Amino acid sequence: MNSHEQPIGIFDSGIGGLTVFKEVRSLLPGENIIYLGDTARVPYGTRSPETVMRYSFECTEFLLNQSIKLLVVACNTVSAVSLDEICKRVSIPVTGVIGPGARAAASATKNKKIGIIGTETTIKSSAYSKAIRAMGHDIEVHGVACPLFVPLVEEGWTEGAIARMVVERYLAEIKDNGADTLLLGCTHYPLLKKVIQEVMGDVRLVDSAIETALAVKQLLVEKKMTAMNSAAGTSRFFVTDSPEKFISVGERFLETKIGTIEKIQL
Amino acid sequence: MNSHEQPIGIFDSGIGGLTVFKEVRSLLPGENIIYLGDTARVPYGTRSPETVMRYSFECTEFLLNQSIKLLVVACNTVSAVSLDEICKRVSIPVTGVIGPGARAAASATKNKKIGIIGTETTIKSSAYSKAIRAMGHDIEVHGVACPLFVPLVEEGWTEGAIARMVVERYLAEIKDNGADTLLLGCTHYPLLKKVIQEVMGDVRLVDSAIETALAVKQLLVEKKMTAMNSAAGTSRFFVTDSPEKFISVGERFLETKIGTIEKIQL
Numbered sequence: 001m002n003s004h005e006q007p008i009g010i011f012d013s014g015i016g017g018l019t020v021f022k023e024v025r026s027l028l029p030g031e032n033i034i035y036l037g038d039t040a041r042v043p044y045g046t047r048s049p050e051t052v053m054r055y056s057f058e059c060t061e062f063l064l065n066q067s068i069k070l071l072v073v074a075c076n077t078v079s080a081v082s083l084d085e086i087c088k089r090v091s092i093p094v095t096g097v098i099g100p101g102a103r104a105a106a107s108a109t110k111n112k113k114i115g116i117i118g119t120e121t122t123i124k125s126s127a128y129s130k131a132i133r134a135m136g137h138d139i140e141v142h143g144v145a146c147p148l149f150v151p152l153v154e155e156g157w158t159e160g161a162i163a164r165m166v167v168e169r170y171l172a173e174i175k176d177n178g179a180d181t182l183l184l185g186c187t188h189y190p191l192l193k194k195v196i197q198e199v200m201g202d203v204r205l206v207d208s209a210i211e212t213a214l215a216v217k218q219l220l221v222e223k224k225m226t227a228m229n230s231a232a233g234t235s236r237f238f239v240t241d242s243p244e245k246f247i248s249v250g251e252r253f254l255e256t257k258i259g260t261i262e263k264i265q266l
Numbered sequence: 267m268n269s270h271e272q273p274i275g276i277f278d279s280g281i282g283g284l285t286v287f288k289e290v291r292s293l294l295p296g297e298n299i300i301y302l303g304d305t306a307r308v309p310y311g312t313r314s315p316e317t318v319m320r321y322s323f324e325c326t327e328f329l330l331n332q333s334i335k336l337l338v339v340a341c342n343t344v345s346a347v348s349l350d351e352i353c354k355r356v357s358i359p360v361t362g363v364i365g366p367g368a369r370a371a372a373s374a375t376k377n378k379k380i381g382i383i384g385t386e387t388t389i390k391s392s393a394y395s396k397a398i399r400a401m402g403h404d405i406e407v408h409g410v411a412c413p414l415f416v417p418l419v420e421e422g423w424t425e426g427a428i429a430r431m432v433v434e435r436y437l438a439e440i441k442d443n444g445a446d447t448l449l450l451g452c453t454h455y456p457l458l459k460k461v462i463q464e465v466m467g468d469v470r471l472v473d474s475a476i477e478t479a480l481a482v483k484q485l486l487v488e489k490k491m492t493a494m495n496s497a498a499g500t501s502r503f504f505v506t507d508s509p510e511k512f513i514s515v516g517e518r519f520l521e522t523k524i525g526t527i528e529k530i531q532l
Contacts, residue, residue, distance in 0.1 A: 039312070040313060040314075042312070045510065046508060047303070047306065048306075048309070048508055051306060147417055147421050148414070148417050148421060149417070149419065151416075152414070154413070155412075155414060161431060162428065162431050162432060163426060165431070166428060241317060242312055245312065258398065
């Protein structure tokens, strides 16, 4: 198997990374993609950094054994905590979700005020603010953790009065702060995009999943690794626990059937 | 150390079991209590039965090594999935949270209609309905999973419009069904009791945490194991990850300071 035909590997702590999968699949229809959701140990967001690091190495190892040509860390927590360590350990190109999201937000803002929303761990890590500052931009960053968004999305309550009130409550601070750009720093949040946009008015939303897919495409082009066949690429899904739940919630994320799914132990 | 002085061991997948700890502490102030929260692997509710079983044996093992005289499985998921197996493996008295809750609800209902709320796994397991039927009662049981209650409680949003709307949405079915008794089948739910009572009107709420504490007292009396010293008992807390979060959320559960906490690996 030459590098063109090798699959892209994507992993996340659970289901959320499917928003990244969806964008990569849509942007690169000819690529073979393997998705791993570590559903036995989700969520990573509440674990200690050492634990997250250990789990992420195990996910990486599994995907490397599937001969992937490029690794997508579709998990904000892992991208914040152990992306550098993963990059040191592997010889293939790697992208997380934070770099692409931060770059896009930094170039989108005009008034130099960016709001960032994510899980408690992502916000506490200041990973997005650090990424933006590392680009040398003089931008004011305001982060807010929104712990109820993930369960809302997994429950399918992405519209209606409850979603709206929860979104309003979490985003009030960022609205008051006058940011013109809001970065969705969690892979679940694109499913709440409609309500978030309604609440935020004409603020520009940056979706890390879309930006990550664009980064994947760019990396493949740079490294001359793009799939050469004109046929549709294959998709394989692996989970470490509860495949039924992954399918039922995952199909809402993908807006399509998942088909078969393989349960593995890491 | 004779059996009177030995501690009571309580474990849960995380923080929720603190509602049980709180009731045991309040009912039995002279007892020494050890609490273990398996915060590295919370939540158990989304894991497969085999995984839950394995985790629960590890928690039990740890507490046995602390020379406990009685074991409280303060986790609905474990009580539903592996209580029988735990009882087979240990020689000390054991109580879960399902039996005491089910018994109390069964004797409270007058119109023979009980509503049960809990996590998805607890409701799917039908553990409470089975427990009620095993008592030979001819009672109609209506279970509803409320996945948003746990994050609401952990966020501290236990009052106000959002809590009220979420509670109304989940409980509508049970209200329509005309149950006169509602069993709180998840250790987090007592923190939402006020809103739940408002929404349910004059329906009788049964709190598994309180019922479990009563069961613990009864077991100690039966086995002649009650603490003999008149001084206040000691409390020790162990977690497998993120002690800071356990303290900040846990103190809201207990309405008192937690003090020291020990991090262990299972």
